[in-house]
Amino acid sequence: MPERSRPSRAARTRVEKDTMGEMTVPASALYGAQTARAVENFPISGLRAHPAFVDATVRVKLAAARVNARLGLLPRKKARAIEQAAREVLAGRHRDQFVVDVYQAGAGTSHNMNVNEVLANRACELLGGRRGDRALVDPNDDVNMAQSTNDVVPTAIRLAALDLAPAVIEALAGLSATFERKARAWEGVVKSGRTHLMDATPIRLGQEVSGWAAALSAAAGRVRDALPELSVLGIGGTAVGTGLNAHPRYAREVVAELERLTGVPLTPAPNPFYAMQSLAPFTNLSGALRTAALELLRIGGDVRLLGSGPNTGLGELRLPPVQPGSSIMPGKVNPSMAEMLAMVSYQVIALDAGVAWAASGGQLELNVMMPLVAFDLCHALEIAAGAVRAFDARCARGLEPDVARARFYAERTVSLATALAPRLGYARAAEIVKASVATGRSIVDLAVEQGGLSPAEARRILDAGKLTRPGRA
Known part of the structure; x- marks a missing residue:
């Protein structure tokens, strides 16, 4: 049996387009031209978006697809495919397709487009088409409908x-x-x-x-x-907060949809x-x-x-x-x-x-x-x-x-003399402390010798356990 030939380079890649032109993309990639361009531009750290941030961005896309379909702006067939693609990601699939470095273009446009392209290309497959078929599902016009990086990313971080x-x-x-x-x-x-x-x-x-x-x-x-x-x-504010290109009901409805998806009480930004x-x-x-x-x-x-x-x-x-x-x-x-x-x-x-x-x-x-x-x-x-x-x-x-060790230190702390101050005065108690440090003798013994206390009175006043309670000894 003849040896199977290796796939040609052309078979291992495909060409996708964005507004800047053509980009070669791995044939196995769900992402498209803008993501490939970002990978080329930002080989910085090898760090990728945190999984929770990816999930949050995907939930925004899922909620948007549902709301835009309900508002009659996105064909329901496309919306269902985008939703299924999103649910696959949330279930743990396609995680290796989010490839943009953490240190990337400002605001997170590259991250947003990475998510848009992955969901669009997977939705194309689910509809029986090919990856990169923008006529079937477009990452900007369909997945990113009524959205901007500028309101998607802060929402996803939240x-x-x-x-x-x-x-x-x-x-x-x-x-x-x-x-x-x-x-x-x-x-x-x-x-x-x-x-x-x-x-x-x-x-x-x-x-x-x-x-x-x-x-x-x-x-x-x-x-x-x-x-x-x-x-x-602030989702629904799109590019600058005015809500341009979003349906008047979109912001309120997409927040409600996100609340259903996350189980967390959410409100539209006043x-x-x-x-x-x-x-x-x-x-x-x-x-x-x-x-x-x-x-x-x-x-x-x-x-x-x-x-x-x-x-x-x-x-x-x-x-x-x-x-x-x-x-x-x-x-x-x-x-x-x-x-x-x-x-x-x-x-x-x-x-x-x-x-x-x-x-x-x-x-x-x-x-x-x-x-x-x-x-x-x-x-x-x-x-x-x-x-x-x-x-x-x-x-x-x-x-x-x-x-035992704790008690040993408690009974030898020179600050036991603090309890003597109300009886003997601060200065005299300080002299007892100095004598204890210099000689190594106990505060109790020195209170008897230099303070004129009886042994029983000294032991009573300087009982370490009693000194942990409020009041005067």
Whole structure:
């Protein structure tokens, strides 16, 4: 049997046209000429649009096709084919066809056309035609009907953020709940407080950890509070907010259709010009994420400090071992999950800076930096949720106190002398602290020797556990 010949170059490609002329496109590609041109122009990072952003853009196209058909502007046969193509993408098919680099032409025109072309060419196939047959389904005239990149992309960013943000809220609330349970369990564990990383008055481990729980609950609330503004959509404003080329009922109906598709309450923007000009809703959400990241950095850092050791650090917490900590030091275990949390937090903060600068780059009717905002915000939401979930499951839930070590430090903090100030005065209590630091002797012994207290009175006033409650000793 003769060897089968390799397909010719012509058989492996096809030619499609856009308004700038012809472009050679891989025969297997669902995208067309404008996407191929963007791939050629922007070989920048190898990063592609976030899947949630792709899904959100596809949902806009699906909703538009339904509404335009209902308004009698798009033939129902075409609309059904576009809808089926969109549903295939939303089901996970054709994901490799969204090939435009994150760093691309301003506003996201290349991304918008990538989606338009994929859906148009797949719709052509579903109707029995060939890819690239614009007479059958046109990416601009049919898939992009009554739309502009300028209202599609900010709408899609909103929908993507609304899709991703609940996981962050859930993760932060879950970690808060873990620490709340720990706080109740550790209410009886007395330890030394520390301010400026120096000895402070005693505190209960449960009290300390309850502060972590409250901070994370507040962080989840800030993210949640940023979402309502994202549910106000400017779709239907088309190029500059005037709604030119869209049916008068289109904006209201497409928002209602998107609400049905997403299951999220959505409303048309009262002022589409604001919705298209300003990226403030995204900076608001990104800022809430940044604040959460700052809290996670602080709390994760505290976990690392309290778990440092095992013999030469604070060692008041025992961290669950998750993997070997050194390639040279046998038996070493590191706070790996807290380290990961810190790295993700730094990245979220950096992504927020990108979102902020991009949001400030808007001019007149449009902010052309939207592709950067779309990627950075979606990426930040995704990694924040993943990091918090992993830290909760692999570290926070397995934390255990070293009760004896915590008590040891609580009884030796020189700031026990704070309780002596109401009885002996601040200056005299300070002298006792200095003597303790210089000699290594306990505050209790020196309170008897230099303060004139009886041993029983000194022990009563300087009881570390009692000093964790409000009032004077």
